[in-house]
C-alpha cells in the first residue's frame with residue numbers, strides 16, 4: 001500500500017501572499033531544472049504552487065492508496081489556509097484522504113484551534129514549520145500544543161529544513177532544534193519533512209537517537225547527488241527504516257518522488273563524478289559579486 005504522508009492544499013491568492021508566490025515560482029524553476037522535469041507546477045506564474053482540491057485529487061487519486069493532506073498557517077511568511085478547507089475536502093474522499101491540521105504556535109488560541117480541528121473537524125495530525133512561523137522549538141512557551149498532540153496520540157509533521165521565502169527564519173529550522181522536544185515527549189510520533197535538507201546529516205544523527213522520530217523523502221530527489229549521499233549516510237547510521245514516502249504536492253506528484261527514489265543510484269553509476277559546469281565557475285570568479293556589491297561598477 002502506498003501512503004503519501006505529506007501533501008498540501010493551498011492556492012494563490014486566497015491563502016498565499018504575492019511575495020511568497022513570486023519566490024515560490026523562482027524556487028520551482030530551479031527544482032524543475034535540477035530534477036530533469038520531475039517536479040510539479042500548476043503553471044509557471046504566481047500559481048506555480050497552487051493546489052486546489054480539484055488539482056490535489058487529480059494528482060493523488062490514482063497514485064497513492066492513502067494521502068495525508070494539510071494546509072499551512074504561518075502568519076510571519078504570509079500563508080494562511082483555514083483548517084475548514086482541509087476538513088471539507090477530505091470529507092468528500094474519506095476513503096483515501098487523511099486530513100491533518102496546521103496551527104501557528106505564535107498565534108493566540110492555537111491550542112484551542114488544534115482541539116477544535118481534532119474533535120470537531122476530524123483532523124488527525126499537525127503540521128508546523130518554525131521557518132515559516134518564526135518560533136523556536138527549544139522555547140518551552142511553545143510546547144503546550146505538542147503536549148496536546150502527545151496526549152491525543154496524533155503525529156506531528158515538521159518542515160524542519162531550509163525553504164525559499166526571504167521572510168523565512170532558517171536559524172530555528174535546523175533539525176537539531178527538535179532534540180529537546182524528542183526527549184521531553186518521547187511518545188510523540190514526529191516526521192521531519194524533506195530529510196531536513198540541507199541539514200540531512202544533523203537529522204540522521206537525531207533519527208538514530210530519537211525512537212519516535214521519522215523523516216519523509218519529499219522534495220529531495222530534485223538534488224540527485226545530495227540525495228544519494230544522504231541515503232548512503234542513512235545506511236551507514238542504520239536509520240533507513242525511518243524514511244517514509246511523501247510528495248509535498250504541489251511540489252511534486254508522488255509518482256515523481258517514487259521515480260526519483262528508484263533512480264537514486266543513477267548518479268553513482270554515471271562515469272566519473274558529477275561535473276560543475278564551467279559557466280557556474282566563471283560566474284563565481286567574474287560576475288556574481290555585482291549582485292551584492294553593485295556600487296563597485298561592472
Ligand SMILES: [Zn+2]
Nearest residue numbers: 008159193248
Ligand atoms: Zn510541506
